[in-house]
Amino acid sequence: MEKSIETIESIRKVMGEDLAILGHHYQSDAVIAHTDIRGDSLELSRKISPLKAKYIVFCGVYFMAESAAILQRPDQKVFIPDTGASCPMADMAEAGRVETVLNLLGKSGRKIIPLTYVNSSAAVKGVVGRFGGSVCTSANAKTMLDWARKQGDAVLFLPDKHLARNTANYLGIPEEKRLILHEAVIDGDPNLYVDPAEAEDKELIIWPGYCPIHEEFTLDAIDNIRRTEPDAKIVVHPECDPSVVQAADGNGSTTFLIKYAEEAPAGSTIYIGTEENLVSRLAERFKNEKVIKPLKVSLCEDMGKITLENLAALLANIENETPVSVSDDVKEPARLALERMLEACA
Structure with a gap:
């Protein structure tokens, strides 16, 4: 592990602004520590084109790297440390x-x-x-x-x-x-x-x-918390079963969950229904102010395929690695679909 860390940091120093490492919120702390930008998948993809970097390394799952490749500039290349990191x-x-x-x-x-x-x-x-x-x-x-x-x-x-x-x-x-x-x-x-x-x-x-991760958050788990910790708050993603969403105190995107944790009063107890890496990161961040717990400990195996070791290996050989590519016959209509969203939400 120490060797991988040394490799990553030394290459980042050498490449400077030519390299940008992006990390999804569900990545491990070990990987997140070496990222330049973190966020949700589309949020990260939209930040690529304005970057000076020509080499973009996306620490997430494959469809996210594809979205980045759709939105990249012609002079940019997108890479992912493990092309087998899929999304069920x-x-x-x-x-x-x-x-x-x-x-x-x-x-x-x-x-x-x-x-x-x-x-x-x-x-x-x-x-x-x-x-x-x-x-x-x-x-x-x-x-x-x-x-x-x-x-x-x-x-x-x-x-x-x-x-x-x-x-x-x-x-x-x-x-x-x-x-x-x-x-x-x-x-x-x-x-x-x-x-x-x-x-x-x-x-x-x-x-x-x-999503198999969100299937693990159940109404029984919420009912148990309501009985044992009636003052606790519970927030989840809208990718959970409707019964879970209706029973929670709030639901929304990852950005919503993070903001909810940030704005909760000191002394609060908050259960969050999302991937464990993000919950543990929030728990550590606010450990002296409030209690943040997972609704259920649930880790995404595919997000876990991105490691310090394969990140270091990719960076060490990046000039010879094959970037993520999307053929023009797919890229153009996919970009059009994304642009319709950006226009509708402007």
């Missing part, structure tokens, strides 16, 4: 299946607008862009779902079913106007079952994906 939820929506579903739903003559959570591959963002759709984050999902509803006859929200349902609850979309797609196994191959007739009177069609 993003993997639940494969671009070919998304396009097939959109084509099937469109056979009725209705205009279906796709809206994808930023936690999706570049290829999926490209499909969404070509079908007139856009992208959303947990912070702007309400704004973007409202936008999407005005663009056509119905919205296909993917890949996170919980974010879709919680956002629909906020906007008052009735349950009877929603359809959650389900999977069928045909000859051993899982396929999304889509019956256009079943969807013809629906306003919101929901992909059945979910």
